[in-house]
Amino acid sequence: MKKTVAIAGATGAVGQQMLECLKERNMDVDVKLLASARSKGKVIDGYVVEELTPESFQGVDYVLGACENDVTKMWMPWAMEAGCVVVDNSSAYRLDDNVPLVVPEINADDIAKNNGIIANPNCSTIIALVACDALKKEFGIRRMVVTTMQAVSGAGVKGIADLENQIKDENAPKTAFPYQIAYNLIPQIGDFDELGISKEEWKMQNEGRKIWHDDDLLVNCTCVRVPVLRSHSESILLECDKEVDVEKAKDVLSNALGVQLKDDPQNKVYPMPLDTTNQDDVFVGRIRKDLTDPTGKTLSLFCCGDQIRKGAATNAVQILEKLLAQTEQ
Amino acid sequence: MKKTVAIAGATGAVGQQMLECLKERNMDVDVKLLASARSKGKVIDGYVVEELTPESFQGVDYVLGACENDVTKMWMPWAMEAGCVVVDNSSAYRLDDNVPLVVPEINADDIAKNNGIIANPNCSTIIALVACDALKKEFGIRRMVVTTMQAVSGAGVKGIADLENQIKDENAPKTAFPYQIAYNLIPQIGDFDELGISKEEWKMQNEGRKIWHDDDLLVNCTCVRVPVLRSHSESILLECDKEVDVEKAKDVLSNALGVQLKDDPQNKVYPMPLDTTNQDDVFVGRIRKDLTDPTGKTLSLFCCGDQIRKGAATNAVQILEKLLAQTEQ
Numbered sequence: 001m002k003k004t005v006a007i008a009g010a011t012g013a014v015g016q017q018m019l020e021c022l023k024e025r026n027m028d029v030d031v032k033l034l035a036s037a038r039s040k041g042k043v044i045d046g047y048v049v050e051e052l053t054p055e056s057f058q059g060v061d062y063v064l065g066a067c068e069n070d071v072t073k074m075w076m077p078w079a080m081e082a083g084c085v086v087v088d089n090s091s092a093y094r095l096d097d098n099v100p101l102v103v104p105e106i107n108a109d110d111i112a113k114n115n116g117i118i119a120n121p122n123c124s125t126i127i128a129l130v131a132c133d134a135l136k137k138e139f140g141i142r143r144m145v146v147t148t149m150q151a152v153s154g155a156g157v158k159g160i161a162d163l164e165n166q167i168k169d170e171n172a173p174k175t176a177f178p179y180q181i182a183y184n185l186i187p188q189i190g191d192f193d194e195l196g197i198s199k200e201e202w203k204m205q206n207e208g209r210k211i212w213h214d215d216d217l218l219v220n221c222t223c224v225r226v227p228v229l230r231s232h233s234e235s236i237l238l239e240c241d242k243e244v245d246v247e248k249a250k251d252v253l254s255n256a257l258g259v260q261l262k263d264d265p266q267n268k269v270y271p272m273p274l275d276t277t278n279q280d281d282v283f284v285g286r287i288r289k290d291l292t293d294p295t296g297k298t299l300s301l302f303c304c305g306d307q308i309r310k311g312a313a314t315n316a317v318q319i320l321e322k323l324l325a326q327t328e329q
Numbered sequence: 330m331k332k333t334v335a336i337a338g339a340t341g342a343v344g345q346q347m348l349e350c351l352k353e354r355n356m357d358v359d360v361k362l363l364a365s366a367r368s369k370g371k372v373i374d375g376y377v378v379e380e381l382t383p384e385s386f387q388g389v390d391y392v393l394g395a396c397e398n399d400v401t402k403m404w405m406p407w408a409m410e411a412g413c414v415v416v417d418n419s420s421a422y423r424l425d426d427n428v429p430l431v432v433p434e435i436n437a438d439d440i441a442k443n444n445g446i447i448a449n450p451n452c453s454t455i456i457a458l459v460a461c462d463a464l465k466k467e468f469g470i471r472r473m474v475v476t477t478m479q480a481v482s483g484a485g486v487k488g489i490a491d492l493e494n495q496i497k498d499e500n501a502p503k504t505a506f507p508y509q510i511a512y513n514l515i516p517q518i519g520d521f522d523e524l525g526i527s528k529e530e531w532k533m534q535n536e537g538r539k540i541w542h543d544d545d546l547l548v549n550c551t552c553v554r555v556p557v558l559r560s561h562s563e564s565i566l567l568e569c570d571k572e573v574d575v576e577k578a579k580d581v582l583s584n585a586l587g588v589q590l591k592d593d594p595q596n597k598v599y600p601m602p603l604d605t606t607n608q609d610d611v612f613v614g615r616i617r618k619d620l621t622d623p624t625g626k627t628l629s630l631f632c633c634g635d636q637i638r639k640g641a642a643t644n645a646v647q648i649l650e651k652l653l654a655q656t657e658q
Contacts, residue, residue, distance in 0.1 A: 147476040147564040183558050184603040187631045192594040196617040218621035222564045229512050235476040235551045265521040274513040288525040292547035302516045
């Protein structure tokens with residue numbers, strides 16, 4: 001019997017991409033689109049959007065969650081009550097001990113430990129971890145120093161609108177960001193704590209430890225919003241347990257799941273966010289030994305990934321595929 | 330008697346800014362604008378541009394050089410022959426042992442050691458070193474991990490034209506960069522060596538050692554071109570000799586020459602390139618202790634500076650002011 005998959009938050013950038021991913025992958029499921037009352041009756045790709053209510057989850061097997069934390073927390077009990085299994089893209093449950101946090105290329109086995117909720121990690125975290133996982137297996141990663149350069153669509157459709165409107169008129173309203181983002185950079189994503197570290201900057205260490213099952217992982221992160229429409233970029237320094245080797249690094253990355261090696265700088269081959277836009281793979285390049293570490297254990301690289309696809313929707317749909325495969329067995 | 334100052338390369342972005350800086354600072358000098366034959370007769374701010382020839386330097390006391398390396402190397406012997414003192418913004422002579430490399434806030438004393446040429450450092454290097462100099466004096470800096478996010482005007486007027494034209498039409502020609510820069514990031518500035526490190530990425534360590542008189546300085550740098558018109562931004566990790574203290578760091582920075590402390594993230598106060606555009610000061614903020622260094626000796630910060638002003642023209646004109654003051658004594 002066909003399973004029913006509901007997308008909660010179907011009208012947002014991630015929700016719409018989830019629907020596209022389901023279709024691209026020819027997944028044999030019935031789809032139900034849920035959103036707020038405001039979007040009720042809207043038609044997306046032939047599906048009529050329904051208002052998300054306590055009754056929405058009756059007869060639904062799986063939910064792909066693409067809502068903000070507060071909205072997610074509202075409907076999650078309804079989905080649990082109805083016996084759904086939820087793959088949730090919000091950050092509300094990511095660090096909950098009862099909720100696996102999964103990047104299928106890295107820790108697909110954790111999916112089986114779920115109690116009804118599986119969390120999708122933060123977009124920058126997914127992109128960085130997919131880029132670095134094969135290197136972690138090869139060299140051991142103990143510390144990462146990361147500067148993220150995050151696209152405006154990380155703030156949803158409002159973020160895209162802000163950039164496009166401000167490009168045309170610098171006095172256009174600021175709806176997604178506190179300052180003009182056109183022709184500018186904003187070194188703030190999320191609120192800051194008393195140490196001056198933003199919520200977004202904490203995520204890579206907190207979520208990385210859980211995904212990699214490595215409580216000793218250290219991540220220093222600086223998150224910067226950039227005037228790019230789609231795809232996040234990250235400049236990453238990796239301090240490893242073993243001495244690193246650039247050729248070996250390229251070798252393991254060229255065989256890594258979800259990764260495309262783009263590393264031939266002499267011929268101007270390196271990752272760029274325009275090239276990963278609308279791609280599921282993470283591009284990795286600019287791989288070089290850090291000559292400022294005399295022990296030779298540090299590697300530098302640059303990576304890009306579409307944060308709406310692999311950083312959110314694709315990752316969630318990959319988890320759903322694993323769940324569906326399990327029920328078929 | 331009034332001194333005569335020639336600007337070589339007067340029609341470029343840096344050359345034009347040099348003229349503006351001379352005027353803003355009400356410097357009591359005669360000005361002569363020199364450029365290629367193509368620009369001969371062009372009028373800038375009431376000055377008629379002359380063709381740069383072997384005879385151009387007769388009667389000139391000081392030259393502000395704003396040409397590419399090859400052009401600079403062509404005219405430098407002519408300027409030396411004529412007895413000029415040259416403040417040169419090209420990279421041609423920066424690492425020459427006979428040429429002081431100067432950021433006036435840091436090593437103004439080196440100016441006196443000149444033999445006719447004083448070099449202006451690389452723009453990203455000036456901005457980073459101005460941002461970090463007071464911290465180096467306080468805590469000692471032994472290693473820097475830097476990701477630069479460099480504005481298109483670092484590639485001159487062509488870079489600005491590329492961004493502006495590509496914003497209007499994504500098929501607009503690429504004259505300054507190998508790929509579209511509008512809505513994109515390009516992790517290449519300058520050619521790469523066999524280690525995969527670009528020329529621009531080597532500059533901060535090589536030039537930093539000379540300016541700070543510290544041959545042990547280590548800098549790992551990743552340079553990224555961003556779709557910002559003007560002002561470079563840099564995400565910097567500083568590994569220090571002593572344990573760092575955020576309040577002390579803010580304190581010394583608030584008294585540092587050429588620096589404006591912009592560090593109140595809770596109130597959304599941090600450096601942004603749009604805010605430093607057309608400013609001479611370097612803005613520094615996002616200062617926080619790196620919790621991933623268990624020794625407590627590492628500091629993270631974010632800084633921005635107008636690379637055409639402090640990163641080039643203003644720095645050169647400040648050196649010229651010091652030279653003029655010396656002759657008056």
